[in-house]
Amino acid sequence: MRPLKDAQLGAFTFFASALPHDVCGSNGLPLTPNSIKILGRFQILKTITHPRLCQYVDISRGKHERLIVVAEHFERSLSGFQKQGKAASSEKMLQIGYEVLEGLEFMNKHGLVHRALSAHNVLLDCKGNVKLAKFGLYHMTDHGADVDFPIGYPSYLAPEVIAQGCFHPSDPSHDDAPLPSGPKADVWSLGVLLFELCAGRRLLHNIEISERLKFILTLGCMDDIVTVLAEEHGCLDTIKELPENVVELLRKCLTFLPSKRPTPAELLGDPVFNVISCHYTPFQKPISLFASSLRCAHLDLPDDISDLCKEDDDDFLSERAIDEVYHLWCLAGGDMEKELTNKDIIQSKPPVCTLPKLKDVVGEAYYPLLEDEQSALPQSNSSNELSATVTLPLIIRERDTEYQLIRIILFDRLLKAYPYKKNLVWKEARVDIPPLVRGLAWAALLGIEGDIQAKYDSIDKDTPIPTDRQIEVDIPRCHQYDELLSSPEGHSKFRRVLKAWVVSHPDLVYWQGLDSLCAPFLYLNFNHEALAYACMSAFIPKYLYNFFLKDNSHVIQEYLKVFSLMIAFHDPELSNHLNEIRFIPDLYAIPWFLTMFTHVFPLHKIFHLWDTLLLGNSSFPFCIGVAILQQLRDRLLANGFNECILLFSDLPEIDIERCVRESINLFCWTPKSATYRQHAQPLKVAGDNSFGKTASYFSSDYQDMPNPDLSREPLALSDLKEEMSPRVSAADLIDLCELSLSAISKRNRASKPKIVAVDIRNVEDFSRGHISGSINVAFNLAFSPDGELLQCPTTGILQNYRGRVIVVISNAMQTAFSAHLVKVNFPRVCILDGGINKLKPTGLLTVPSPQI
Structure with missing residues (x-):
C-alpha cells in the first residue's frame, strides 16, 4: 500500500443481483450470494498498486446485497475539462493518453481490463497526473455476471461490446454469458475520451441511448471514424488543426474492428509518445518481504530525529499507508455506510471527511527508534495514557486509535527490517500484535x-490426486460463517493451498482438520497464497509433528496421555473426577489438538489465541487445553459422564483472554521435561524464553542436555499410561533446584523457590547422600510393604509445600x-525420571555434617 499523501478516501456503492432462495447448488448447499462472490474476487484488487491506478482499500457488505467499496479518491477528473467547454492542448492530451495507457497496460499484465473507462473515472491528482478509478468493477463482478446493471457507459463502450447486447444473469432467456471484454475494448474508450478532450465537449451527450448505440454500430461502415465524429459534433475544424500524429493516434484508438485495433501495450510504443515517454520512469514493483532479491532501505536521518518533525503543519498521518489510515478511521468509530446515509447520497462516492486528526501524536512517534534500550512506546503528549493502555484488555487496545497507530508504525519498521530485527519482533509480539499486520507478524x-513464491509456484496443484474428493467435501464446511472464506475465490484458494501441502509432504496424509488449520493463515494472507502455505508448512511440524502420518495412533495416544498428566499436575481434583467418571481426553480433546483449537473457536478468538501460541513451543497447547477445562471446572465437577458429553458437544462460551492469561501461567509453572514426548519434533536449537524471565526454567521445549545420562528416558506407551504424574529429567531438576556452582551464589532471594525435592527413601539412605535442600518423607513410614496407607504424608511437613512443584525422588515406589x-488433590506433583540413581554420578548429592 502506498502513502495517502494528497489523496482522499472515497467510496462507491452498488447492489449485487439477488439469487432465488429456493435453489441449491450441485452439492446440495444453498447458492453462494453474489455479494459474497464479489467480496472474494475483490481481495486481489487490494494488491494491484500502480501510480496510475486508484488504490483499492476495502469492501463491505450491507443489507439486501449492498456492497460498499473504499478506494483512493481525488476531487478532480477529466469531466472537469468537459464542463469548462475548452479543448485541451495536444501536449495535455498526449500526457493524459500516455498515463491512461500506462495504467491500462499494468492492469492487462494482471489479467484485468477496465471496461468502465469514462471521463469521471479518470481522476487527476494535485500534480495533474492520471489516476484510474473503478478499474476493478468489471473483475469483481465476474465481467458483470453478478450484477443487474451493465459495466461501462454507452458513450464510451466499444462497438463489439455493444453488439453483444445487455446480459442479465436472472434472465432465463440467456443461457450463456457474453465473452469477457479484452484490452482492446479499453482502447476504444480511451479514443472517445481523447476525442472529447480535443473537441472540448462530450460525444453523443444529448442523444438518447438507443440512438447512441445505433450511431456507434453504424460507424463500422465508415472509412474515417474520426472525421465522421467531428462532423457529427461540429468540431471538424478543431480536429483538422491537430498535429497529424495526434489525429493518427485517435484513428488507431477508434478502429472499428477489434482485430485491427492496437492493445494498450502496443500503443505505448507508438512514435507519437516518443517525446513524452522520456519524461516517465518505468514503474518498478517494490521487492516483497519474502523474495530472493535483496532488500535495502535508503535512510538519510538527521543527527537529531526531532528535526524531522519541526514543522507544526506537517501531516505525518498522510505519509502512512492508505490501508493504515482507513484502519485507524474505522477504529475511531468510522462507519462507511453510515457516512453515506448521513450525506443522503448513498449511491455516490464522497470522500471520507471525518478522518481522525490524531493531534496528540507528535512527529517523533512516526519515527520510532529500534534499539533494545528504547521504550516500545515513543514519547508523545499522551505517553502516560499510552503506557496505561498497555495494561488494558486486548480487545480494548485493538480499538484504541492512537495506540494502534503507534503499534502499527513500530511493527511496520520491525518487519521491514526482518529477519535482522527478528528478536525485536518477538519482544513486541509479547505485548500484542496489531491486527493490521498480524499475517506478516505470524x-x-x-x-x-526466502523466495516462498517460487517454491509455491513449483508445486503441482492441478494434477488430480486421491485427496481431492475429501478436500472438496471439507472446504464448504470450514469457517463458512466468514464472508471471505465462504466466497468461491476463498474456496479456490483453500483448495490450492491444501493441495500444495499434501503434494509437497508425500510422507504425510490429509486428515480432516487440516482445512481448519489452514483457515487462519489463508484469511490473513488471502492475497498471498504462498505465504499462507509457507506459514502452515512451518506451523505443523512445530506443533503437530507427525500428527498427519497415515498411522498416527501412537502419536495421538502419547499426546493425549501427556495431556492427562498435565491435568493431574495442575488440577488433580478435576483430574480425579474425570478419571472416576471415565471422561478421558480421547472423547473430547482430539479435535482440539489436531486443529490447534481452530475447530473449536471462531477465527477472531483463534487470532488472539495464536498470537500467544506462536510465542510458545510445542508444549503450550497442553496449557491451553488445561485452561479451557478450568473455565468449565465447576460444571465438570458437578456432572457425570453423560452430562459432560453433552457439555462438550456444544462447548459453552470461553473467555479467550482469560484462557490466554491462564495458559501462560500454567506454562510458566510446567517444568520443561514434564511435557516430554518421544514422538515430538527433534530440536536443533534451544527454545526461546518466550514469556520473559519468569518462564526461564519452565518455557523452553525440552531437549537433551550435553550429558545424555541426565536426560529423560523414552517410556513405552503402555508404561506411560500407568503413570499418574509427569516425570522430570535429572537435568531439569538440577536447573530448577539451582545446584550448579554458578547458581548457588544467586539463591538469596526474597521469594520462596517454586520447587521442592521430596526424597522418599528411608532415613538411612537419605543420610548417605541427597539433593541439597530436599526434604525426607520416608515411604516406609507412610505405606506398608504391600502398599497400604499407614500415615498420610500430606498431613505432616509436606503440607507446608503445597502449591510448589513437588519432585518425588527415590530408587523405587516413586509412582505409588x-x-x-x-x-x-495435591497439585504440581511430578517424579524424577530414573530416580536417585540418575543423580549419583553427578557428584551433586550432599551428606549432612556429623553433629559435634
Whole structure:
C-alpha cells in the first residue's frame, strides 16, 4: 500500500443481483450470494498498486446485497475539462493518453481490463497526473455476471461490446454469458475520451441511448471514424488543426474492428509518445518481504530525529499507508455506510471527511527508534495514557486509535527490517500484535524466509490426486460463517493451498482438520497464497509433528496421555473426577489438538489465541487445553459422564483472554521435561524464553542436555499410561533446584523457590547422600510393604509445600507415592525420571555434617 499523501478516501456503492432462495447448488448447499462472490474476487484488487491506478482499500457488505467499496479518491477528473467547454492542448492530451495507457497496460499484465473507462473515472491528482478509478468493477463482478446493471457507459463502450447486447444473469432467456471484454475494448474508450478532450465537449451527450448505440454500430461502415465524429459534433475544424500524429493516434484508438485495433501495450510504443515517454520512469514493483532479491532501505536521518518533525503543519498521518489510515478511521468509530446515509447520497462516492486528526501524536512517534534500550512506546503528549493502555484488555487496545497507530508504525519498521530485527519482533509480539499486520507478524514468528513464491509456484496443484474428493467435501464446511472464506475465490484458494501441502509432504496424509488449520493463515494472507502455505508448512511440524502420518495412533495416544498428566499436575481434583467418571481426553480433546483449537473457536478468538501460541513451543497447547477445562471446572465437577458429553458437544462460551492469561501461567509453572514426548519434533536449537524471565526454567521445549545420562528416558506407551504424574529429567531438576556452582551464589532471594525435592527413601539412605535442600518423607513410614496407607504424608511437613512443584525422588515406589499425592488433590506433583540413581554420578548429592 502506498502513502495517502494528497489523496482522499472515497467510496462507491452498488447492489449485487439477488439469487432465488429456493435453489441449491450441485452439492446440495444453498447458492453462494453474489455479494459474497464479489467480496472474494475483490481481495486481489487490494494488491494491484500502480501510480496510475486508484488504490483499492476495502469492501463491505450491507443489507439486501449492498456492497460498499473504499478506494483512493481525488476531487478532480477529466469531466472537469468537459464542463469548462475548452479543448485541451495536444501536449495535455498526449500526457493524459500516455498515463491512461500506462495504467491500462499494468492492469492487462494482471489479467484485468477496465471496461468502465469514462471521463469521471479518470481522476487527476494535485500534480495533474492520471489516476484510474473503478478499474476493478468489471473483475469483481465476474465481467458483470453478478450484477443487474451493465459495466461501462454507452458513450464510451466499444462497438463489439455493444453488439453483444445487455446480459442479465436472472434472465432465463440467456443461457450463456457474453465473452469477457479484452484490452482492446479499453482502447476504444480511451479514443472517445481523447476525442472529447480535443473537441472540448462530450460525444453523443444529448442523444438518447438507443440512438447512441445505433450511431456507434453504424460507424463500422465508415472509412474515417474520426472525421465522421467531428462532423457529427461540429468540431471538424478543431480536429483538422491537430498535429497529424495526434489525429493518427485517435484513428488507431477508434478502429472499428477489434482485430485491427492496437492493445494498450502496443500503443505505448507508438512514435507519437516518443517525446513524452522520456519524461516517465518505468514503474518498478517494490521487492516483497519474502523474495530472493535483496532488500535495502535508503535512510538519510538527521543527527537529531526531532528535526524531522519541526514543522507544526506537517501531516505525518498522510505519509502512512492508505490501508493504515482507513484502519485507524474505522477504529475511531468510522462507519462507511453510515457516512453515506448521513450525506443522503448513498449511491455516490464522497470522500471520507471525518478522518481522525490524531493531534496528540507528535512527529517523533512516526519515527520510532529500534534499539533494545528504547521504550516500545515513543514519547508523545499522551505517553502516560499510552503506557496505561498497555495494561488494558486486548480487545480494548485493538480499538484504541492512537495506540494502534503507534503499534502499527513500530511493527511496520520491525518487519521491514526482518529477519535482522527478528528478536525485536518477538519482544513486541509479547505485548500484542496489531491486527493490521498480524499475517506478516505470524510469518516472522514462524521464521519464514526466502523466495516462498517460487517454491509455491513449483508445486503441482492441478494434477488430480486421491485427496481431492475429501478436500472438496471439507472446504464448504470450514469457517463458512466468514464472508471471505465462504466466497468461491476463498474456496479456490483453500483448495490450492491444501493441495500444495499434501503434494509437497508425500510422507504425510490429509486428515480432516487440516482445512481448519489452514483457515487462519489463508484469511490473513488471502492475497498471498504462498505465504499462507509457507506459514502452515512451518506451523505443523512445530506443533503437530507427525500428527498427519497415515498411522498416527501412537502419536495421538502419547499426546493425549501427556495431556492427562498435565491435568493431574495442575488440577488433580478435576483430574480425579474425570478419571472416576471415565471422561478421558480421547472423547473430547482430539479435535482440539489436531486443529490447534481452530475447530473449536471462531477465527477472531483463534487470532488472539495464536498470537500467544506462536510465542510458545510445542508444549503450550497442553496449557491451553488445561485452561479451557478450568473455565468449565465447576460444571465438570458437578456432572457425570453423560452430562459432560453433552457439555462438550456444544462447548459453552470461553473467555479467550482469560484462557490466554491462564495458559501462560500454567506454562510458566510446567517444568520443561514434564511435557516430554518421544514422538515430538527433534530440536536443533534451544527454545526461546518466550514469556520473559519468569518462564526461564519452565518455557523452553525440552531437549537433551550435553550429558545424555541426565536426560529423560523414552517410556513405552503402555508404561506411560500407568503413570499418574509427569516425570522430570535429572537435568531439569538440577536447573530448577539451582545446584550448579554458578547458581548457588544467586539463591538469596526474597521469594520462596517454586520447587521442592521430596526424597522418599528411608532415613538411612537419605543420610548417605541427597539433593541439597530436599526434604525426607520416608515411604516406609507412610505405606506398608504391600502398599497400604499407614500415615498420610500430606498431613505432616509436606503440607507446608503445597502449591510448589513437588519432585518425588527415590530408587523405587516413586509412582505409588506420587499417585497418592494426586489422589488427595495435591497439585504440581511430578517424579524424577530414573530416580536417585540418575543423580549419583553427578557428584551433586550432599551428606549432612556429623553433629559435634
